[in-house]
Amino acid sequence: MELALLLLESVLLVFTVILLxxxxxxxxxxxxxxxxxxxxxxxxxxHEYFLxxxxxxxxxxxxxxxxxxxxxxxxxxxxxxxxxxxxxKRLTASGVKVKYLMPKFHDRLYVGYLYFKAGAxxxxxxxxIVHDLRYTVIDDHTVLVGIPESTGEAEATRKGYRIPSDxxxxxxxxxxDSCVLDTLSYEEYVKELLxxxxxxxxxxxxxxxxxxxxxxxxxxx
Numbered sequence: 379m380e381l382a383l384l385l386l387e388s389v390l391l392v393f394t395v396i397l398l399x400x401x402x403x404x405x406x407x408x409x410x411x412x413x414x415x416x417x418x419x420x421x422x423x424x425h426e427y428f429l430x431x432x433x434x435x436x437x438x439x440x441x442x443x444x445x446x447x448x449x450x451x452x453x454x455x456x457x458x459x460x461x462x463x464x465x466x467k468r469l470t471a472s473g474v475k476v477k478y479l480m481p482k483f484h485d486r487l488y489v490g491y492l493y494f495k496a497g498a499x500x501x502x503x504x505x506x507i508v509h510d511l512r513y514t515v516i517d518d519h520t521v522l523v524g525i526p527e528s529t530g531e532a533e534a535t536r537k538g539y540r541i542p543s544d545x546x547x548x549x550x551x552x553x554x555d556s557c558v559l560d561t562l563s564y565e566e567y568v569k570e571l572l573x574x575x576x577x578x579x580x581x582x583x584x585x586x587x588x589x590x591x592x593x594x595x596x597x598x599x
Contacts, residue, residue, distance in 0.1 A: 427524060428458040430540055434514060434522050435465040438474050442466075443554045444514035445479040446524075448486035450587065459489060463496040470497025479503045479557055484571055487586040490564045500564035505557035515551050519544045568596045 435442065451459040466476050476498040480486045490500040512524030521541045562570060572582060572593070579597065583590035 425454075425458075428462070431514065431522060432461060432465055434516050434520060434540060435462070435469060437520065438469055438476075438516050440517050441475045441477075442469065442514060442516055443477045443551060444522075445511050445554065445557070446489075446514075447512060448478075448480035448483075448489040450485055450488050459492065463492045466493055466496040466498050475499070477501070477554075477558075479505070479554060479561065482562070482567065484582075484586055487564075487568065487571075487588050490567075491586075491588045491592060494564045501558055501561035502564070502567040503557045503561040505560055511553075513550055515547050515554070518547050518551060521546050521550055565596045565599060568593060569599075572597060 470476055478493055478498055479501050480490055480503070482502040482504050494500045514522040519542065521543060523539045523541065525539065572579065579590050579593040583593055
């Protein structure tokens with residue numbers, strides 16, 4: 379009788395261990411699935427932000443001003459950033475003025491170069507609020523506000539809100555104008571970086587992903 383009970387306990391223990399292992403495996407699979415769903419949601423909302431931005435740019439008739447993080451695009455963002463640059467090129471070719479503020483960080487030079495090449499005026503600002511405030515004002519009456527997933531200039535913009543408001547556009551435009559007073563243009567900032575760091579155009583080009591010929595052009599000005 380005791381042997382039978384011992385065998386029964388052993389069998390139950392084995393089943394318990396098996397169920398525990400299956401539960402752990404299921405939990406890991408569930409966590410992985412939730413992680414993938416969350417990742418897909420972030421990609422979708424970021425895609426929506428770029429769609430909102432490009433739609434707003436299509437409506438511009440006179441002027442576009444904005445404050446962006448200018449982070450080096452990676453993955454799908456490379457294509458989206460190039461699409462924005464293409465829109466800027468079409469706008470500036472039709473006479474629309476496009477101006478952008480970016481934080482004064484050397485890793486933001488690539489986007490500055492891309493938009494400058496498309497015809498935009500690019501300014502690198504020491505204005506503290508520029509580091510995490512993302513907005514675009516279109517023709518002084520429409521505002522696109524970018525919202526990151528969490529606080530911080532390093533966080534990617536995940537969602538955009540389009541707000542038709544002359545009053546809000548006026549307030550944000552005044553912020554833009556005040557910050558422009560404490561800025562360096564794209565070309566001035568490149569010169570400052572080369573001067574203060576003592577680096578060469580070849581090394582800087584490799585670090586910031588801007589063609590060396592472009593950096594040499596600026597140093598020759």
